């Protein structure tokens with residue numbers, strides 16, 4: 287594997303340093319002087335319309351950023367990823383989530399490490415679809431012969447965030463009378479609340495875990511199995527013997543994992559397990575068998591359309607020159623903000639209530655990928671890396687944290703996402719409510735970009751100290767993403783857009799965006815601490831003073 291190119295040693299980096307030293311952002315001036323700016327900075331990405339014009343860049347800065355992508359080999363590394371090279375160096379794995387959405391029959395076929403990847407992907411997709419149809423049609427029945435009304439996905443991280451976000455977004459497509467719930471947290475409250483009101487006879491659990499070793503998921507799977515047996519018994523179903531218990535599990539539990547042996551050891555029939563592969567990272571897995579709850583609740587067709595959306599963006603990245611390549615450009619803009627203008631975070635603000643879990647989904651995608659301080663060859667990074675991604679849907683955020691974006695001291699680049707046609711069009715006394723919603727979407731980026739000068743404030747009659755308080759500096763960078771409707775295709779495009787933004791930034795920083803060693807230490811320590819909480823004094827004695835004191839508090843207050 288090639289050593290990463292140190293981005294700070296490139297000539298593009300030097301150019302960007304020079305731009306920065308003479309740079310005064312002036313969106314008002316740039317817009318006034320340049321009638322072509324919006325057209326030049328607005329680009330199509332499959333069904334998405336992406337307006338980059340309100341970012342703090344000139345054509346010269348953008349050209350240097352594109353040169354940075356060239357000099358750090360972004361396109362070559364993307365090609366290496368698509369071809370199945372082991373770009374996940376620390377785990378010696380290919381990174382092939384893009385293979386999950388290659389259409390059937392695509393030429394040439396993708397064979398990696400001697401494995402016909404296309405054939406494997408299509409085989410699992412076919413079995414997922416067939417199973418989803420059996421559940422949706424009522425052919426699949428619970429232990430008492432009733433059809434499934436609720437699927438409950440048990441997973442965490444990439445085995446939860448993708449499915450729950452997509453389900454919430456595409457919920458208008460859940461028309462087969464099957465709803466989905468998602469249990470992730472090992473806080474027992476999550477389990478207790480999510481099974482409330484469920485009929486065990488019509489509930490199907492999906493245990494989703496790439497490794498099938500994750501503490502939270504296996505604990506919750508056992509809790510769910512106990513709940514099933516208890517609730518069935520309360521309903522008068524015979525589940526006293528081992529055979530009866532096993533039959534209940536066989537009718538009400540399926541699994542998704544790369545470790546099918548462990549699935550079987552848990553007691554789930556391998557015939558009811560759906561596989562994927564170690565070349566699919568957890569946070570990149572919603573388009574693998576991890577999407578099973580989606581295929582069931584939304585339908586295999588909607589799931590197929592989602593994959594089509596992903597693939598359209600994969601193709602755009604592969605086939606579009608860098609200067610028109612939307613995910614690459616958005617990644618480069620992030621580099622400009624993080625490494626040259628000092629941004630520490632990035633807001634994603636969907637003006638679509640259905641996307642309310644999208645920022646949470648992106649937090650894992652971006653921060654587990656690029657929250658690194660060593661490069662893919664183990665050497666330290668030479669710059670700041672992964673920014674903090676966060677956000678909430680508009681307009682709710684407007685009444686909470688937008689104050690800081692408008693008038694605070696921090697630079698927070700923000701992506702505003704909206705659709706033209708709402709899933710639920712409503713009017714209020716003749717007023718199209720979605721149009722009013724979109725007026726807010728447009729007003730916010732306008733206010734952030736162009737602000738309000740002291741003269742404008744004074745012209746409205748304001749005087750004294752209030753003038754400063756009511757002045758808006760402007761030059762707050764935003765990207766506007768607009769789509770016709772929140773279809774499965776559009777959602778697939780949005781997710782893939784951010785996957786490839788993340789990839790672009792990772793390559794420039796020289797990071798392996800596909801491992802996550804930073805989550806391991808806490809997991810190990812939790813296993814060591816658990817006995818100390820439960821009363822093991824030897825385990826307690828080996829803890830640091832703060833942990834000991836906190837455990838003492840726990841023991842003293844436990845009822």
Ligand code: F6P
Pocket residue numbers: 442443444445494495496497498499500503568569654802805
């Ligand atoms: O702890 C982090 C992580 O490994 C994520 O990367 C992953 O998505 C999540 O845990 C769940 O892992 P699994 O699917 O193996 O249960």
